[in-house]
Amino acid sequence: MSQYTAFTEQDALAYVQEKSGLFTADEPLNCYEFGDGNLNMVFRISNHTGASVILKQALPYARCVGESWPLTLDRARIEAQALIAHSKVCPEHTVKVLDYNPDLALILLEDLGDMQILRGAQNQAKQFDLLGEHVADYLAKTAFYYSDFYLDAQEKKALVAQFINPELCQITEDLFFSDPYRKHERNNYPTQLQTLVSELWQDKALKAAVAQLKAKFLSCPQSLLHGDMHSGSIFVDAQQTKMIDPEFAFFGPIGFDLGSFIGNLLLNYCAQNGRIQNENERHTMQAHLLNTLHTTVSEFARQFTQLASQHTQDVNFQEPAYISAFIQSVIKDAVGYCATELIRRTIGLAHVADIDTIADESARLAVQQQTINLGRQLIKSADDIHDAQSLKAVLSSLLN
Ligand code: SR1
Ligand code: MG
Numbered sequence: 001m002s003q004y005t006a007f008t009e010q011d012a013l014a015y016v017q018e019k020s021g022l023f024t025a026d027e028p029l030n031c032y033e034f035g036d037g038n039l040n041m042v043f044r045i046s047n048h049t050g051a052s053v054i055l056k057q058a059l060p061y062a063r064c065v066g067e068s069w070p071l072t073l074d075r076a077r078i079e080a081q082a083l084i085a086h087s088k089v090c091p092e093h094t095v096k097v098l099d100y101n102p103d104l105a106l107i108l109l110e111d112l113g114d115m116q117i118l119r120g121a122q123n124q125a126k127q128f129d130l131l132g133e134h135v136a137d138y139l140a141k142t143a144f145y146y147s148d149f150y151l152d153a154q155e156k157k158a159l160v161a162q163f164i165n166p167e168l169c170q171i172t173e174d175l176f177f178s179d180p181y182r183k184h185e186r187n188n189y190p191t192q193l194q195t196l197v198s199e200l201w202q203d204k205a206l207k208a209a210v211a212q213l214k215a216k217f218l219s220c221p222q223s224l225l226h227g228d229m230h231s232g233s234i235f236v237d238a239q240q241t242k243m244i245d246p247e248f249a250f251f252g253p254i255g256f257d258l259g260s261f262i263g264n265l266l267l268n269y270c271a272q273n274g275r276i277q278n279e280n281e282r283h284t285m286q287a288h289l290l291n292t293l294h295t296t297v298s299e300f301a302r303q304f305t306q307l308a309s310q311h312t313q314d315v316n317f318q319e320p321a322y323i324s325a326f327i328q329s330v331i332k333d334a335v336g337y338c339a340t341e342l343i344r345r346t347i348g349l350a351h352v353a354d355i356d357t358i359a360d361e362s363a364r365l366a367v368q369q370q371t372i373n374l375g376r377q378l379i380k381s382a383d384d385i386h387d388a389q390s391l392k393a394v395l396s397s398l399l400n
Helices: 009-019 074-089 118-123 131-145 153-162 166-181 191-202 204-218 255-275 279-311 320-347 361-384 388-399
Strands: 029-033 040-047 052-058 066-070 097-101 106-110 234-236 241-243
Touching (some): 009 029, 009 040, 009 052, 074 097, 074 131, 118 234, 131 241, 131 255, 166 191, 166 204, 166 320, 191 320, 191 361, 204 361, 255 279, 279 320, 320 361, 320 388, 361 388
Antiparallel strands (some): 029 040, 040 052, 052 106
């Protein structure tokens, strides 16, 4: 990494002009930095005809905290290689990598600028009818084709080694599972929530369930996960859905990605209680979010079952009863990870705009109480949930 230097807009423009092969040497280009994520710099470079690309650069620290939180540049490799791996099995829902430069921790990507980041769109109460089906398709294919159902054991172990991602995994281990369940300086919540948060810290059954989820996250390399499947990692429009940003990718429990995604749907569901004043409009948006959640889980299970029934290579894993039990356990895990997402986005370091941009303080506090309580109840209901139908039943009792 000796050549590494953090790019300015001018550097990004010059790099793309010289190296991408997409623009001529003398044409005028425009470049601006617009990254709003927690970790990286993201530049858009375009010419006067509107042709454009994205150049993403990892900084040697976490952008949202600053240089006091150093972070490996190897995450750019992980991200580029995970995108390439996921594109092999699901190109329709994975952003395209055009080039990767390890020395500068740069990834050149197709520009999806005509699409919108899901979180922003949902905060404007936009609905996407194909979202659940598309996310399920991506999750089922990426989970199946990088699992022991499909890969030969030697090949899988080599991939597990390739995607060892200890620093980024540690962020998740700390922010999802450790910090929110105890006093920690990284936690971030209003003092009005202290009573509720203290109750959560005393809840031994909850902490035991979270410990199990963390243990599985640490020691269960089921498949190559995206690793950060929140609504800010998904581009959408009416026809398409594309996943971006898998720098947290590693071999982990399949339910983690599914749980992160449905956790974000539920965060938005709760946030709409403080965002949309008109009752009909609010109910319409919330019904859409629950339908999307239901479609994602049921389609994921259907598609994974179909892939496993038709394409499993390992003789032991072809057994239908095993396939069915495996999927049930993935859904149970997903419910647990979904609950930890609800809790950590309310109490922990990294919040979501869905909630934080609710202008009215008491409305925002009510939403934060709802996400904490929902997470707490959901985690304890996970044992009763094994498919989309049982999840729907539990959610309708908890949300009404
Ligand atoms: C310091 S990173 C905080 C969060 O941003 C990422 O997108 C992950 O979700 C991480 O937990
Ligand atoms: Mg990200």
